[in-house]
């Protein structure tokens with residue numbers, strides 16, 4: 015079978031090539047691997063597969079009733095007549111209106127990521143992030159890694175939208191999250207010089223000075239081609255807007271047309287990758303009658319991945335998919351949803367061990383993620399399912415720190431009560447030197463004390479482990495370090 | 500908020516005030532507003548402003564989004580040289 019891929023850009027990989035963080039999901043898929051490396055692997059596979067024709071810099075222009083697809087290849091209009099068509103055009107960023115929203119300095123999060131992670135250009139010094147979904151949280155973290163000063167994350171709802179481990183990651187850098195707030199105005203004459211945000215309950219206003227306003231206010235499926243060919247669409251807010259009506263194999267209402275990824279509904283990238291595999295194999299199955307076993311396996315994996323995503327599943331139910339599927343109810347995690355900081359009591363529970371040195375798993379929210387389990391040399395971490403909370407067997411734990419390095423949420427730490435030290439995951443530059451005094455920060459990025467670095471374990475995937483000396487009373491509060499030179 | 504300073508359609512420079520006035524005048528679908536104002540006819544083809552206008556109409560009229568907004572697309576999806584349409588092959 016021959017495959018042709020059309021890509022508007024001069025390179026493959028879509029949004030994946032900008033994702034410098036480690037992915038959640040199952041170890042069987044790509045969990046624990048940074049998006050950029052997942053993209054590299056996929057691109058390598060495509061490039062070495064002979065029966066794939068790559069059309070880069072090639073925008074599809076139209077798809078006509080007689081089955082002809084036109085595309086602009088090297089500025090020339092070319093025609094193609096495929097047997098099956100898979101549309102995986104991804105998503106478009108939603109914007110929100112506010113005063114002076116046309117000032118230079120107002121960016122979409124995608125643009126910020128492209129500038130920063132593809133071209134190595136920092137969009138500004140002081141950034142205000144709008145939106146606390148995973149994109150808002152991740153891009154804030156990446157901006158901080160690039161040494162921008164993230165002034166805050168503004169969230170209109172009363173709880174953080176993204177994974178709470180991502181929220182905790184930015185909070186320990188000292189970045190505040192303003193829930194129940196919205197941006198009302200950008201300040202500045204010729205460019206952004208600040209912003210006014212407002213509490214939607216009390217209408218109290220707050221001025222924040224910044225030179226970048228970054229909008230991470232959601233995505234919607236990019237469905238131009240689907241609209242053009244009159245694919246039946248349905249408006250489903252849970253999935254980001256108008257999505258194509260399709261069956262469980264991602265086959266749309268138009269003959270021979272399939273979808274995969276965000277164009278079918280906004281979801282995490284891991285799901286998009288599985289959907290891509292599913293729909294690709296299914297299209298092939300319709301021609302060859304093969305691959306049915308693998309197709310079923312992928313469907314099961316997708317289901318496993320979606321076990322705790324009530325939003326997506328509710329959206330799918332509106333398409334008469336996943337009808338008997340039950341989403342596991344979410345436990346309320348109290349203030350953690352608002353602050354990104356776990357409640358005292360939850361943390362105390364993790365500290366009850368009599369052991370001197372052990373891991374602390376600050377992982378409280380059910381999300382599909384399991385790399386910690388297989389990282390443990392003594393099998394001390396157990397999980398009842400992909401979406402369950404990992405449990406640590408303190409008797410088995412030797413405090414080696416392997417899990418600290420692999421946890422995509424950077425939610426695991428090791429404390430040593432006797433040595434009075436903490437092992438922290440660290441993804442910033444410069445790395446401290448052994449013996450150097452660094453600032454030790456708590457979960458909100460407040461300075462606890464200055465103390466000495468005992469050891470540095472450099473990791474291939476760049477989540478380095480720093481063991482720092484910490485005074486007794488700060489052992490359970492120390493979550494980040496700052497190198498000051 | 501001063502809705503004269505809020506740009507809804509950044510491609511065609513159309514403010515929230517203009518959109519609200521049009522809704523009050525009785526243009527109550529995204530398609531109608533596009534025809535009278537050009538909102539949605541810019542390079543992004545209404546991807547940025549369409550959902551915002553739809554929400555505004557829905558909020559004011561109480562009609563559900565899917566009733567006031569139905570994105571249409573026609574080929575070509577991007578810019579294309581005239582010579583490609585007329586089939587001319589020579590660069591000159």
Ligand code: FES
Nearest residue numbers: 508510541545548
């Ligand atoms: S924002 Fe209205 S057409 Fe682009």
